[in-house]
Amino acid sequence: MKRVVALFCVVAMVFSLVACNSTTQSEKPKNEYVMSDDPKEGSVIDGVMTDISVSDPILKKTTAQWLDTCVLYEVNVRQFTEEGTFKAFEKHLSRLQKMGVNTLWFMPIHPISETERKGTLGSYYAVDDYTAVNPEFGTLEDFDAFVAKAHEFGLKVIIDWVANHTSPDALWITERPADWYVRDEQGNTIVQYDWTDIAKLNYDNHDMRAEMEKCMRFWMERGIDGFRCDMACEMPFDFWKSVIPSIRKDYPQMYWLAEGEHVELHNGSFDASYAWELHHLLNAIARGEKGVAELKEYIAKDAANTPAEAFRLMFTSNHDENSWAGTEFERMGDAAKLMAVLTFTLPNGQPLIYTGQEMGWNKRF
Numbered sequence: 303m304k305r306v307v308a309l310f311c312v313v314a315m316v317f318s319l320v321a322c323n324s325t326t327q328s329e330k331p332k333n334e335y336v337m338s339d340d341p342k343e344g345s346v347i348d349g350v351m352t353d354i355s356v357s358d359p360i361l362k363k364t365t366a367q368w369l370d371t372c373v374l375y376e377v378n379v380r381q382f383t384e385e386g387t388f389k390a391f392e393k394h395l396s397r398l399q400k401m402g403v404n405t406l407w408f409m410p411i412h413p414i415s416e417t418e419r420k421g422t423l424g425s426y427y428a429v430d431d432y433t434a435v436n437p438e439f440g441t442l443e444d445f446d447a448f449v450a451k452a453h454e455f456g457l458k459v460i461i462d463w464v465a466n467h468t469s470p471d472a473l474w475i476t477e478r479p480a481d482w483y484v485r486d487e488q489g490n491t492i493v494q495y496d497w498t499d500i501a502k503l504n505y506d507n508h509d510m511r512a513e514m515e516k517c518m519r520f521w522m523e524r525g526i527d528g529f530r531c532d533m534a535c536e537m538p539f540d541f542w543k544s545v546i547p548s549i550r551k552d553y554p555q556m557y558w559l560a561e562g563e564h565v566e567l568h569n570g571s572f573d574a575s576y577a578w579e580l581h582h583l584l585n586a587i588a589r590g591e592k593g594v595a596e597l598k599e600y601i602a603k604d605a606a607n608t609p610a611e612a613f614r615l616m617f618t619s620n621h622d623e624n625s626w627a628g629t630e631f632e633r634m635g636d637a638a639k640l641m642a643v644l645t646f647t648l649p650n651g652q653p654l655i656y657t658g659q660e661m662g663w664n665k666r667f
Contacts, residue, residue, distance in 0.1 A: 410429060412464075418470055428499040430469045470500065546572070565609075601648065605649065616652065
């Protein structure tokens, strides 16, 4: 019920913001509205007709409670502390827990490639070894200790899983058959987009698929609580429909987050997916280019196209946006806080806080 009331409040706030940006204002007097625990359909908030009631299917979920109340914090280990290690980050667990975070998402923690490395440090997403830890962050034992400490604070821990590709000098390149990778006519591994530091995996190979699942289980056995699956939308959906139910049999309470927003990702597999369309809409609303009508249209469309038990990851920033599109202050200006409120209150949402956002970090990493 709190989420429903909050939703009504936020829609009213957005309407006020858009009205301030409008050159013409309606002269129609605003209707009086009294908040109640059971608002009726067609109630009017600050002049905006609502069509969402507490019985609406878009407000119903059937998943585990910890997912229903999930507040994610994306951990950029390298940037979070001066030391850039698991041990240094551990000191902040109490602060984050008191702030209301209950799920920590670690960007990839694995060793990074040397071949075709981007910059001097390399990208987290050029994974060299799926069952090892980047030595700049600490040891495998340090990570195990961190997970145990996080659980003491009641925090869940998920890690980024880069299943679409490895680095071009990964262990699998030399230790596994050549057909584990997509190759060109000359036998060279291939890249996607401008990701020159990766080698695309071949999902037609079922031995590779089996090994990928084995590596994922390695981390579940160490006590993590799930995965954020990088570029899940770029991979065959049948892989996810196979591997997720298989691992869920042994770890039924785990969390699966897909980078992507195609509805097919939810059919028998992922708990949550990205709300990219909403993110771009929030940027437009903040600039005064879109308003309440478009927001309501998005909510209705997403509810109609997404399973009732599915969640959408909602955010004003993340590692991609901060690096390439700018901070939330660059994109949203004075409306950044208002847009953040929306990510915490819209239906079916799981809000995300990126490293430093809680402190108003206003620069690109």
